[in-house]
Amino acid sequence: MQRLHRVILFGLLGLFAAFFLLPFYVMLVTSLKDMEEIRNGSLLSLPGMLRLDSWAKAWGSACTGMSCGGLQPYFVNSLMMIVPAVAVSTVLGALNGYIFTKWKFRGSELLFALMLFGVFMPLQVVLLPMSQVLGWVGLSDSIWGLVCVHVLMGLASTTLFFRNYYLSLPDELIKAAMLDGAGFFRIFWRIVLPLSTPILVVTVIWQFTNIWNDFLFGVVFSGADSKPITVGLNNLANTSSSVKEYNVDMAAALIAALPTLAVYVLAGKYFVRGLTAGAVKG
Incomplete structure (x- = not known):
């Protein structure tokens, strides 16, 4: 009985952790996709190919108002x-x-x-x-x-x-x-x-x-x-x-x-x- 309680407890904790981390997962996989894949896929789908172009642009060339020097x-x-x-x-x-x-x-x-x-x-x-x-x-x-x-x-x-x-x-x-x-x-x-x-x-x-x-x-x-x-x-x-x-x-x-x-x-x-x-x- 104690083992069953432990399994249920850790199962619930894992479920809550997954729910809490879901926004982070969506942000991460979205940042690794191109726009065509974002438009044609779902939020939860994994990227077909890892792309870091969006990271490079966000860091060095994205426009922030009148300036386009990234973050x-x-x-x-x-x-x-x-x-x-x-x-x-x-x-x-x-x-x-x-x-x-x-x-x-x-x-x-x-x-x-x-x-x-x-x-x-x-x-x-x-x-x-x-x-x-x-x-x-x-x-x-x-x-x-x-x-x-x-x-x-x-x-x-x-x-x-x-x-x-x-x-x-x-x-x-x-x-x-x-x-x-x-x-x-x-x-x-x-x-x-x-x-x-x-x-x-x-x-x-x-x-x-x-x-x-x-x-x-x-x-x-x-x-x-x-x-x-x-x-x-x-x-x-x-x-x-x-x-x-x-x-x-x-x-x-x-x-x-x-x-x-x-x-x-x-x-x-x-x-x-x-x-x-x-x-x-x-």
Whole structure:
């Protein structure tokens, strides 16, 4: 009976997984067909011959509005934006969590509670004040302006992650290091940060996914030469032509999704472990 239950359970899980992956399968097989095969076949049929022409066009020559350079420049813009944004927001979140748990001061709990508003605040609320500030400091319509926006908007989440995780670290470690003469930053770099691998992985994956998939800030705060991949994908899909090339659109969508897919495939199990490591604290 137990074996039958196990077979039924795994059968249902397999069915749900197949249903969940069906859109991805349709996108993949469509991107490998030519337009004649798409028109004469069905969505679920396999390509008669593997063709990568649509991928090459989506990357290097598809029109995205008035430009016909494909997704390549947008992809590069996203890479230039996401590396410093993820690194800075993660380091600042770790420092904040370290301070709020191991170096508390008068009003720290209130300050942390105020920071939590950033987790629940609608993104549309900050568009106007953020655009004004970026204009004042000369960073509007630039990649570095987008970096600043994503660092600030991600700081509340990264602080929450690290603060909850650091609550599980014993205070005796910090006190012992202080008795040995270690200061604030030395304790952080030599003791706290090496113990933070699980939550570091969680934060990096979380920030990477949110920033890479962001469209709202990308379309509002970017200029002609600093648009991220999501804006480029939208422009490509909405560019009108005599013939709608669904294979190119699907290939472009997969190109835009590949980095986040790779991150979750390579580090997905560490993401779950890191979340559970700090889930019962705070």
